[in-house]
Amino acid sequence: MARIAFVCPPFAAHLASFRALGEELARRGHEPCFLLNAGASGSTGSIPIHHVPERRGDPAVGRVLASAEKPGGLIATLRTIADSAALTDQLCAGGREQLRQLGADIVVGDQMEPAGYLLARSLDLPFVGLACAVPIDPAPGVPLPFLDWPYEPESEGKLRRTGKIAKTMSRKQNKVIAGWAERFGIGGLDSLEACLGPVQMAQMVPALDLPRPDPLPFVPIGPLRRPEEVAGVPLSFELPTDRPMVFASMGTLLGGDIRIWRSLAQACRLAGAALVLTHGGRLGPAEVASLDVHHAADFLPYRAAMRHAALVITHGGSNTVLDALACGVPLLVRPVGFDQPGNLARIRHHALGEELASLRRPRAIADQIRRLLADASYTSRCAEVADALERAGGARRGAELIEAAL
Structure with missing residues (x-):
């Protein structure tokens, strides 16, 4: 039995993936727990949350989460990086004492939160890194995760330039990392990439990722999901029988934008498809009633609904895509x-779908829907990726890697 501390950003999608991993570890007799920023909460089931102390001047987690949900281009990205640096600083300041009190035997840290690696190194604990989102590990021809550029191995000069831009954008975060590395007596760490650690796993699999040279820097384990999320559970609505079903989710980022749903509803009607959507509780009853869709809900069990869908429309969050x-x-x-x-x-590279046309052009979206529904090659390629994701092992494989690191 081992006491396993999870250190990750306080975002719902990350907490959900770690929860699935934690519940598998608990079934194996281990004691997982979360070490999170002051005030952070989320759906972690029976896995306890421990918080580091809040300090004067620290950003409130609620404000950080609300800010991250507001798209705004470069300015929003810089704001999110600055907030992330402050959260890392808070975790490093209070995390060592918390890990000692918890008697942690190992730290499992999210790639996007360098405090996990810094704290583990400072206490000489084993560390396993997890990429819940697109892995940030550099590779020839692979653009940074926040770019939709294609795989271009011959464009290393361009990629190096964007790497320098990213380093400039991450200056605050890098300063926090270097400062705590020096205080912890580690040295030589001054970037997020330097805090990935030698043992890594990722929800991404090669069948979906852009090409990377062997050996991979991480073990691809596929989606981390709880058994009940994978199982076929009953749905709360009648499935369409006369039209193909399109399932749409725009996450919390865009779930409350009624203009998006009106455009997609019109496009699906034009394409002869039935739209089922989840808006994350961001729409009121009157707004939902005005949409004229087959079904709209605050939340739905994704896989249970997607198994009946012919097409998924999404903002592209990693968990929804997987x-x-x-x-x-x-x-x-x-x-x-x-x-x-x-x-x-990655979806473009493997021809698993397309970028959604402008929401101002419902007819263009309807054309896309018709084209993807009529082309069986899309479904065939997606089935190959589904097989690769299933074979990767998910939470079971992740738990095995953590046990090996122990």
Whole structure:
């Protein structure tokens, strides 16, 4: 039995993936727990959350999360990086004492939160890194995750320039990393990439990723999902029988934008498809009633719904993309930020779907829907990725890697 500390950003999608991994570890007799920023919460089930102390001047987690949900181009990206640096600083300041009190035997840290690696190194604990989102590990020809550029191995000069730009954008975060590395007596760490650690795993699999040279820097384990999320559970609505079903989710980022749903509803009607959507509780009853769609809900069990879908429309969040492909369903993607453009680049590379046409052009979206539904090659390629995701092992494989690191 081992006490396993999870250190990850306080975002719902990351917490969900770690929860699935933690519940598998608990079934094996281990004691997982979360070490999170002050005030962070989320759906972690029976896995306890421990918080580091809040300090004067620290950003409130609620404000950080609300800010991250507002798309805004470069300014929003810089704001999110600055907030992330402050959260890392808070975790490093209070995390060592918390890990000592918890008697942690190992730290499992999210790639996007360098505090996990810094804290593990400072206490001489084993560390396993996890890429919940698109892996940030550099590779020849692979653009940064927040870019939707294609795989271009001959464009290393361009990629190096964007790497320098990214380093400039991450200056605050890099300063925090270097400062705590020096205080912890580690040295030589001054970037997020330097805190990945030698043992890594990722939800990404080669069948979906852009090409990387062997050996891979991480073990591809596929989606981290709880058994009940994978199982076929009953749906709360009647499935369409006369039209193909399109399932749409824009996450919390765009779930409340009624203009998006009106455009997609019109496009699906023009394409002769039935639209089922989840808006994350961001729409009121009157707005939902005005849409004229087959079904709209605050939340739905994604895989249970996607198994009946012929197409998924999404903002391109990693968990939604992985769930759609695990069900063998092609995608139309409208990325907003974070790693969503990187997911779109991979979907394009493997011809698993397309970028969603302008929301101002419902007829163009309807043409896309008809084209993807009529082309069986999309479904065939998605089925191949579904098989690769299934074989990767998910939470079971992740737990095995953590046990090996122990």
